[in-house]
Amino acid sequence: xxxxxxxxxxxxxxxxxxxxxxxxxxxxxxxxxxxxxxxxxxxxxxxxxxxxxxxxxxxxxxxxxxxxxxxxxxxxxxxxxxxxxxxxxxxxxxxxxxxxxxxxxxxxxxxxxxxxxxxxxxxxxxxxxxxxxxxxxxxxxxxxxxxxxxxxxxxxxxxxxxxxxxxxxxxxxxxxxxxxxxxxxxxxxxxxxxxxxxxxxxxxxxxxxxxxxxxxxxxxxxxxxxxxxxxxxxxxxxxxxxxxxxxxxxxxxxxxxxxxxxxxxxxxxxxxxxxxxxxxxxxxxxxxxxxxxxxxxxxxxxxxxxxxxxxxxxxxxxxxxxxxxxxxxxx
Ligand SMILES: [Fe+2]
Ligand SMILES: [Fe+2]
Numbered sequence: 001x002x003x004x005x006x007x008x009x010x011x012x013x014x015x016x017x018x019x020x021x022x023x024x025x026x027x028x029x030x031x032x033x034x035x036x037x038x039x040x041x042x043x044x045x046x047x048x049x050x051x052x053x054x055x056x057x058x059x060x061x062x063x064x065x066x067x068x069x070x071x072x073x074x075x076x077x078x079x080x081x082x083x084x085x086x087x088x089x090x091x092x093x094x095x096x097x098x099x100x101x102x103x104x105x106x107x108x109x110x111x112x113x114x115x116x117x118x119x120x121x122x123x124x125x126x127x128x129x130x131x132x133x134x135x136x137x138x139x140x141x142x143x144x145x146x147x148x149x150x151x152x153x154x155x156x157x158x159x160x161x162x163x164x165x166x167x168x169x170x171x172x173x174x175x176x177x178x179x180x181x182x183x184x185x186x187x188x189x190x191x192x193x194x195x196x197x198x199x200x201x202x203x204x205x206x207x208x209x210x211x212x213x214x215x216x217x218x219x220x221x222x223x224x225x226x227x228x229x230x231x232x233x234x235x236x237x238x239x240x241x242x243x244x245x246x247x248x249x250x251x252x253x254x255x256x257x258x259x260x261x262x263x264x265x266x267x268x269x270x271x272x273x274x275x276x277x278x279x280x281x282x283x284x285x286x287x288x289x290x291x292x293x294x295x296x297x298x299x300x301x302x303x304x305x306x307x308x309x310x311x312x313x314x315x316x317x318x319x320x321x322x323x324x325x326x327x328x329x330x331x
Contacts, residue, residue, distance in 0.1 A: 009105040009108070012104050012105075012106055012211075016207045017208070018106045021110055021113055024117065027196060027200075035189055035190060036186065037131075039186035041128070041131040041187075043133065045070075045183070047073070047183060047187055049183055050062065051181065052076075053077070053248075054076070054244045054271070055240060055267055055271050056069075058267045058270035058274070059270055060267045064252070068257055071254060071255035075137060075251045076248075076251070077178075078135075078136040079136060079247075081125050081129050082137070083139050084125050085122055085126050088119075088121040088122035088125065089118070090147045091118040091163055091201075092115050093151060094150060095111045095112070096115055097154065097159060098160070099111045110204050114200075117200075121194050125190075128186065128190060131186070157212065160205055160209070164205025165205030165206060165209050166228065166232070168198055168205055169202050170290070170291055171198065172195070172199070172290040173290050175195045176195065179191040202290075202294065206294050209224075210298045210299050213298060213300070218304065218305075221299070221305060225301075228300060229309065229317075232291045233316060236282065239271075239275035239279070241268075245271070282320075283319040285321075285322035286319075289320075292317070292320035296321070
């Protein structure tokens with residue numbers, strides 16, 4: 001970038017995207033002042049209800065002794081918070097790159113404001129993990145590969161589609177789950193503040209993709225939707241299965257459950273029933289995942305596109321279209 005290129009930066013005039021920058025200031029929060037870091041995080045506090053974690057709703061898990069459930073739930077929470085804290089650093093990196101590559105004034109401004117939000121989120125998660133005083137499990141290979149791929153990208157569309165549009169919509173259900181199930185007030189407060197910021201970030205992703213979809217020819221739109229609807233549906237259909245169960249069983253063994261392995265087949269069967277019920281809720285339109293709401297708002301689920309991709313009758317897509325769309329969030 002040269003001075004000449006910055007001399008007359010063009011503002012797209014998009015009212016929604018311009019409003020996000022102002023919102024980033026008016027809805028700002030202070031990492032030290034707005035969070036009471038004095039709230040205690042006891043070693044025997046599960047911090048979230050046991051039902052929050054994968055396999056936590058199964059009757060077999062629920063029947064385990066309290067200290068075992070607490071150990072497994074804290075391990076599950078620590079693992080997710082560790083993925084989130086590094087995810088925040090990845091997002092900060094993506095935003096820094098966007099500031100350097102985007103040429104539109106309002107887009108650059110949003111990315112600069114988001115970079116600061118992500119720095120604050122990273123600090124908040126790290127500080128909470130420290131307060132938990134326990135070793136966290138390593139992040140999994142799939143997540144690391146996905147982040148690595150994102151960090152090696154320079155193309156603004158690829159960066160925004162992956163980070164703000166896909167990942168932040170995906171994460172929104174995780175944030176809402178923790179916030180809803182948190183039993184520790186400090187954890188709930190952090191998630192409440194972070195989710196407020198994340199809905200602006202996701203809003204930028206949706207508005208940016210929607211703008212591109214509006215401008216590009218139908219063939220481009222179909223190709224874009226093909227890639228991202230496949231990714232979205234793949235991630236929604238990926239329910240807790242044997243790999244996840246392996247982690248849970250290991251945690252039970254750590255907590256001293258001698259026959260942990262013999263519980264596995266029963267827990268898997270019970271979880272499969274829960275998975276099917278959750279997918280049925282999504283298919284009926286009763287609980288539409290945020291990823292599908294974002295895809296719909298960004299224009300990926302127009303009838304012509306779905307027809308070209310042979311997705312008109314895909315149950316989750318039908319469920320999302322059946323649900324009444326929420327009023328455009330002011331994010
Ligand atoms: Fe964040
Ligand atoms: Fe974010």
